[in-house]
Amino acid sequence: MDNYITLADIDNLQELIEEALQLKKENTAAEIGKGKTLGMLFFNPSLRTRLSTEKAAKLLGMEVMVMNADKDGWALEFEDGAVMDSTKAEHIKEAAAVLSEYCDIIAVRAFPELKDKEKDEAELVIRGFKKYASVPVVNLESATGHPLQALTDAITISELKKTKKPKVVLTWAPHPKALPQSVPNSFAEIMQKSDVDFVIANPEGYDLNPEITQNVPVTHNQEEALKNADFVYVKNWSSYTAYGQQPKVKGSWTFNEHKLKITNNAKVMHCLPVRRNVVIADEVLDSYNSVVIQQAGNRTFAAQAVLRRLLEE
Ligand code: CP
Numbered sequence: 001m002d003n004y005i006t007l008a009d010i011d012n013l014q015e016l017i018e019e020a021l022q023l024k025k026e027n028t029a030a031e032i033g034k035g036k037t038l039g040m041l042f043f044n045p046s047l048r049t050r051l052s053t054e055k056a057a058k059l060l061g062m063e064v065m066v067m068n069a070d071k072d073g074w075a076l077e078f079e080d081g082a083v084m085d086s087t088k089a090e091h092i093k094e095a096a097a098v099l100s101e102y103c104d105i106i107a108v109r110a111f112p113e114l115k116d117k118e119k120d121e122a123e124l125v126i127r128g129f130k131k132y133a134s135v136p137v138v139n140l141e142s143a144t145g146h147p148l149q150a151l152t153d154a155i156t157i158s159e160l161k162k163t164k165k166p167k168v169v170l171t172w173a174p175h176p177k178a179l180p181q182s183v184p185n186s187f188a189e190i191m192q193k194s195d196v197d198f199v200i201a202n203p204e205g206y207d208l209n210p211e212i213t214q215n216v217p218v219t220h221n222q223e224e225a226l227k228n229a230d231f232v233y234v235k236n237w238s239s240y241t242a243y244g245q246q247p248k249v250k251g252s253w254t255f256n257e258h259k260l261k262i263t264n265n266a267k268v269m270h271c272l273p274v275r276r277n278v279v280i281a282d283e284v285l286d287s288y289n290s291v292v293i294q295q296a297g298n299r300t301f302a303a304q305a306v307l308r309r310l311l312e313e
Pocket residue numbers: 045046047048049050141149271272273
């Protein structure tokens with residue numbers, strides 16, 4: 001593995017999942033990262049990604065440097081050929097090259113602005129780092145994807161599934177703020193690479209990018225989708241077609257006990273942070289069916305498996 005920017009960087013998903021589960025079982029420190037440094041740059045907030053990736057790196061013996069790039073760093077210019085006579089003080093060409101002098105792996109979080117679809121889909125930040133860094137680059141959630149979260153999700157389903165081919169439903173849920181499509185995009189991608197019966201339920205106006213969902217069945221009837229579900233992944237996202245907006249939705253899409261009862265006693269997943277009683281009701285989050293804490297715990301082993309692959313190169 002040269003970088004971990006999209007799920008296409010994984011050559012054998014099943015092998016990587018098994019490696020992560022083995023790391024979880026062993027839960028021991030390793031030496032492979034000794035003398036190596038992970039540099040993490042956050043242009044947006046984080047709890048799980050920041051701490052689980054730091055823990056993963058340390059379990060591999062690495063040193064870790066973290067920077068809140070939005071607050072502490074120079075404002076970066078990502079456009080090639082830009083005349084830098086305004087607020088941007090440093091170009092990605094120098095920033096990525098200099099970071100490569102200090103770090104053996106660079107990891108970056110940069111959310112979309114959700115204003116200009118074309119600009120967000122250009123993934124200027126993560127692709128800028130990939131282009132100008134001379135060390136591997138890891139995506140800690142970019143404008144269109146969250147591949148470390150998706151790997152974690154696949155690991156969690158793999159360790160909890162009771163049937164060879166479980167039914168997995170990704171369902172939209174409400175949220176007061178317009179959120180990116182990164183998490184559902186990557187989840188939809190990784191489920192298409194997995195041996196599952198996968199369905200997406202979302203209100204009209206919230207269909208994800210069809211280039212990502214491809215042939216996955218998409219329904220606007222949440223309750224119909226939930227029938228016989230073994231896993232329900234609840235997540236909000238803003239509209240892809242009316243880009244970044246939140247069109248009005250008919251009916252209630254909050255995932256509550258009534259919806260859970262329609263499923264096959266499903267395990268309920270969410271990437272966190274979750275808005276209680278808006279996205280998922282207390283009665284579900286506090287129930288035996290919720291696996292959100294186990295899922296978040298698995299973030300460490302997903303990151304450890306990925307970082308180890310990058311260190312092995
Ligand atoms: N799920 C996730 O990426 O959590 P954080 O935003 O807290 O890192």
